[in-house]
Amino acid sequence: MLSFEEKLxxxxxxxELEKKEVSLGRVNFHYEESLYDxxxxxxxxxxxxSGFVYAGQMEDYPTDSKGMVNIKDFDADELRLLIRDAIDSLSLSPAEKDPVMEEWLNDYDQALVLMREEDGYNVYADEQLEGTFNSYxxxxxFLQQEGFSRL
Structure with missing residues (x-):
């Protein structure tokens, strides 16, 4: 186990992290450029x-209910990788983390494109926005009800 000084x-x-002193000798580190709250x-x-690293935007780490990973038993390489992944996860929008761009066709060879943008999904006919949706x-x-199938 790394000591407090080694982890620090x-x-x-x-x-890119800013150190913030908190009570009882504990410290937090903030990433002010985060795209998220x-x-x-x-x-x-x-x-x-002991301490925690936020991994709530990542799928590769087991987290508690607050999205935190306990780093008490991490070695130096594991800690560096987790922190880098955490910063990266807060630097990318959902569309950048999980891009979606699919073409859907109907029986008349008309095409619509489904794209993930920002926090939602948009359907386009060429440059014309046909619909905006909260989830894939x-x-x-919507596309299936309109008679379209994914290529």
Whole structure:
């Protein structure tokens, strides 16, 4: 297990993080450039070596109900990778993390394009916006009801 000082040294390698002192000798590190409401990347790093890293925007890490990963037993390489992944996950929009661009055709060879943009899904006929949906499932259901199938 890395000591508090070792963890602190590793975290401070990430120049984009801003150190914030909190109570009982604990420190947080904020990522102010986050595209999300979440700004705290490292949470309550404690002198006893325990602490958390936010991984709520990632699927590769087991998290608690707040999206946090306990870093108490992480080695140096694991900690660096987790922090880099956390920063990257807060730097990309949902459309950048999971891009969608699909062409759908009907029986008359008319084409519509389904694209993920920002926090939603848009359907286009050429440059003309045909519909905006909150989820992929809603957009796909619309297209199927209109007689379109994905290529």
């Amino acid at each position: 040294s590793i975290i401070e390698e990430f120049e 979440k700004k705290v990347v490292v949470y309550r790093l404690h002198p006893n070596g 499932e809603e957009a796909a259901n």
